Amino acid sequence: MRYIIIGAGAVGGTVGGRLAQAGREVVLVARGRHLAALAEHGLRLRVPEGESTYRLPAVEGPAPLGELRAGDVLALAVKTQDTVAALDTWAEVPVAGGGTAAERLPLVCLQNGVESGRLALRRFRRVYGVCVWLPSTFVEPGVVSAAGSPLTGILHLGRLPHGTDDTARRIAADLADAHFEAPVVPDVARWQYAKLLWNLGTAFEALCGPAADEAAHALLARVRAEGQAVLDAAGIAHAGAEEQREARDGKVTLVPLDEGPRGGGSSWQSLARGTGTIEADYLNGEIALLGRLHGVRAPLNELFQRLANRFARERRAAGSMPVAELVRLADEAVAAAPEAACSVS
Template sequence: MRFVVLGAGAVGSVLGARLSQAGHDVHLVGRPDHVEAIREHGLRVESPDGADVVRIPAVSEVAELEPLLDWADVDAVVLCVKSHDTAEALRGLARHADSAVPIVCAQNGVANEDMALRLFANVYGVLVACPTAYLEPGVVRAYSSPVAGVLDIGRYPHGRDAFSAQVSRVLSGAGYGSEVRADITAYKYGKLVTNLGNAVEALCGPSARGGNLDRLAMDEARTVLFSAGIHAAFAPTSALVQVRPVGGERRPGGSSWQSLYRQTGGIETDYLNGEIVRIGRLHGVPTPVNAELQRSANRLVAVGGAPGSVSELDLLRAVVDGR
């Protein structure tokens, strides 16, 4: 198959590399410094099993793909940008790609598919459970082995079709665990609940993951989703995703932690914790924990703060004071 991976960060770069190694035609669209490094040295993918250098076409703008491929031959665009960059990425894509091209949203959060559906007719959601890291241009790490991660797929908002089955087979052949989920939206809401700890980890450090603040945020989310009548399904991914050190080093932090570390100027918290806040406001359910995590994450981005520089106790106090 021929893929364009739009948003070649950690997840997108590893996915593009594994698809290319499996014999598929892949073009990456990423940040300029990352693209420059890939063009000069190849994409270095480090894993618990060693390192590969993959030569793969990469550009920094969708428009640069025009001389390299015919959009009529593209089987799918895999969208891997953070949710706060989705609207802009889709607008840029729509200037070049036909509205019929399938958009595969391999992203955290539940807002991306709906944004894609405004511009494209065939949209697919993907539940992403892929422990990866992108901390320097040209180099990404995949921490799960032998399976690179889980990428379950389904047509948005629900349903199975021949295309989702085909992509699932391709992903499985590229080293991922992948199933077709008829109710992919429910599974993405389940993943949303577990992703609420991303902000906790980014603010307070990896040791705070799974702690009191994380549990309070998830409990609050379950109450909100129940009140809204939204079903959240939880996929049993832990048996497949086996996180191991790479080069003797453990994964430093998740996607939100990495955004702060790399000083990207943005963070996806508005579409994770902020999604729970939004639904809570629609249904009259207070969300003080997730609202404070959202505010604090955005403040830390605004001042260029380092990940792990906020006290968990201070955040808990702010939640109590804000009630």
């Protein structure tokens, strides 16, 4: 199988680099300065064992590839807000032997949240969800790092909306050869919703920096408890805390790399890079949406969503809001929140 990594940033670049290291054929899809650096110098991947450079084909879109191969795997690793544009670009690309990518090729969603899988299923027949547990950083154009050891990450994988198949198992085997653990599960959405609850704190990290005191941890607990209440009201199952600990304990430990301490996760990196967009609509915003659909108040997640979008739009510095200010705004939001509306029947 050839892996076409659509969005070769922190997650996509790490997965692509590790697959290349394991001898798999990889094509990287990127844009702008990152694409130029990949084309000129190759992908530089920094991991605990050291830095390696991989000279891989790098393209901006499908045109240079011509017809896709019947054995290609499309790995979608763009931020959720860029999913529709990526699907528009790749869905109708012809595949050797007839048909299009949307009709014939597997699409693997290496993304946070749950919305990308739903968007993909509107266009692609074979969609695979992944619960991405992969600490990685876009360091600079052409350079990504992943500090996890002994495994680089854990990637629960399964068909969407549910099920498994031989393609999932083949992809998982390739990932296992590339320093990942990739359990194939029939209920990958359970793991994605569990990760969603964790990711409700990424907006806090983007706004205030890593949680470092009791007030920060208390606010994060409140935001996740609100998310838990919304999922319960919606009847959405997710992997529990003990199940997650058993799946991950001791497998991905962060090791300091040469570029210094990791600044933060994907939302923090979006603000730090000044991209102008952030994933909050599909993380905290997912809880806000479900809360409105099922009659549960979610003022804290609404607040985090609104502030993260404002920071991204105004290109404000990552971590520049004092924790005390966010706590004050959170208390005000809870106090002012209207009673929950009746759920839609």
